[in-house]
Amino acid sequence: MKTRLLPLAVVLLPFMAWSAENGPLSAWNASPAKSQILNWVAQSTQQDGPDFIPPDQRYVVFDNDGTLWPEAPLTFQLQFAVDEVNRLAPSHPEWQDNPVVIAAQKHDMAALEKAGQQGLMTLLTLTHSNMPVEEFDQRVDAWLASHRHPRFGCPYNKLGYLPMRQLLDYLRDKGFKTWIISGGGIDFMRRVAGEMYGIPPEQVVGSFSLTEFRLTDDGTQLEKTMKGAFYNDEAQKPVSIHLFMGHRPVAAFGNSDGDVPMLQYTSANKQVKPLGVLIHHTDAQREYAYDAHPSASGKLINGLSLAPHYGWVVVNMKSDWNQVFDPAQCSYHPAK
Amino acid sequence: MKTRLLPLAVVLLPFMAWSAENGPLSAWNASPAKSQILNWVAQSTQQDGPDFIPPDQRYVVFDNDGTLWPEAPLTFQLQFAVDEVNRLAPSHPEWQDNPVVIAAQKHDMAALEKAGQQGLMTLLTLTHSNMPVEEFDQRVDAWLASHRHPRFGCPYNKLGYLPMRQLLDYLRDKGFKTWIISGGGIDFMRRVAGEMYGIPPEQVVGSFSLTEFRLTDDGTQLEKTMKGAFYNDEAQKPVSIHLFMGHRPVAAFGNSDGDVPMLQYTSANKQVKPLGVLIHHTDAQREYAYDAHPSASGKLINGLSLAPHYGWVVVNMKSDWNQVFDPAQCSYHPAK
Structure with missing residues (x-):
């Protein structure tokens, strides 16, 4: 029987490779980062395993600017x-x-x-x-x-990173609730997060200020003001997670030092084996490489130095992603 | 054939009555209020009907104190x-x-x-x-x-109104997302809302103040402070709905004048045929009757006078509910 099975595997091999390439994370190259993320998901969802996370605790948080879409040349x-x-x-x-x-x-x-x-x-x-x-x-x-992005020539809402959009879909498919915890404005992001990321308004948290309610001749009005402004970055991210989500996350994805407190808060979740991931901007050809420059927004210096201590996965955009954007969304111009 | 069917109906009648009494809203008496609510749900969920509400818009909001549980003698x-x-x-x-x-x-x-x-x-x-x-x-x-409630002798978290808990279950069963929008403190309510109402922390919104994040020797800490205090009542309720939920509700349930702006905001939803409901505290025997007294907390004066204009359903606790609390949760003492 063995002699008949071996040729079958050989026959199937090309299809298996094809399947992996077009699988749920096809824009990710086979790499340690991809394996670490996939292994964590597999262990967290294995019913009888030691690291099983009950579905009602599967809250995962993502920064937006620089993590799900670019933040250059300006956010x-x-x-x-x-x-x-x-x-x-x-x-x-x-x-x-x-x-x-x-x-x-x-x-x-x-x-x-x-x-x-x-x-x-x-x-x-x-x-x-x-x-x-x-x-x-x-x-x-x-x-x-x-408006179109000055370098890529695409509408801004077509520039979500394909590997991250695939990851969001994959995590939801595995029963995780995906949230955005961003320094960006809450009303601005909610306008794009549904179509781009499949994330509804109530799971998009960002910097905010309060509205004012009033009655009008034909109904009601909420007027945007600058009162009660809350800037959702750095140590305010765990604060907004507690306020809006009310759960401690089991996984956090960021790309800059402004995300470090959110990752630390997640990594200190003692109920589960948590996951922390940093997206490292290393690809000047296809996107940008700017992380180490201390004056750049979105700098990643503390994050990289703390990653080994916390066991955070560092994703190298250049080598870990075979696509950055989705060619089906826009024919972007990668040239710098 | 007819002659054989009629006796069958007669035979079935007691069972049908039994079924209605033990149905999803068994603690509600047959009444115009119950019919109005049930009709609204039926019309909103009838796929081909003129008042169909797509599932991704089915956000409904509930006040807590006086709407889902008592607010007397103190909240x-x-x-x-x-x-x-x-x-x-x-x-x-x-x-x-x-x-x-x-x-x-x-x-x-x-x-x-x-x-x-x-x-x-x-x-x-x-x-x-x-x-x-x-x-x-x-x-x-x-x-x-x-601690136990001084009058009813029950733990406070066993005093959710049975008719409202049934209504929450029923609405969720019909694809509605149920949210609490309350003047109560957000952290306090989140401690009880899961078990009492089946509502997860992220769908419980209340008065809040900000926490402060810090690193500790063995992880992280969020310390409760009084900074950024937001009192979630009156005209602040639509503000918090926009901030936390990011959708305009299709139905709102309250019991006091503090809920009126939330109901007005909901009733001004022009995308759908919205529902507004006021719980009128009329039952001094089984609970309390205090709505019309202008100095009482939880007063309902503007709400009742505006109800006809907006078409809000007014629920008379005394006549519309055959149970107030759930005898399966606690043997409460109804005597005043």
């Missing part, structure tokens, strides 16, 4: 704010002496960066407040429909 | 805070001149009420902050295990 939301300032400035003569507006009009990113947190708040106040939530949604939709 | 969380002050005061001599502590020790509810919002914040500061979230959870659990 996409900052690009939206800059584009909005330029669109709106002609009808707001009162803005004309505002240095942040001038910087945005000149696309002077150095000046914008120099304006710091205060400058960012000004930009957000001009573009993310003093309007009903529905109008903000429409503005985001219009921007997405009319 | 249960306020009773917890008073009991905690009394438990902790002996080891806090520095509290001894605090008028709020003195009022709590004397069970002087008039003095507590007089201390107003500031007094409430003092009480919450002493009992709901300056401890890790896990310790707060343990304190709530210990209180639930050791």
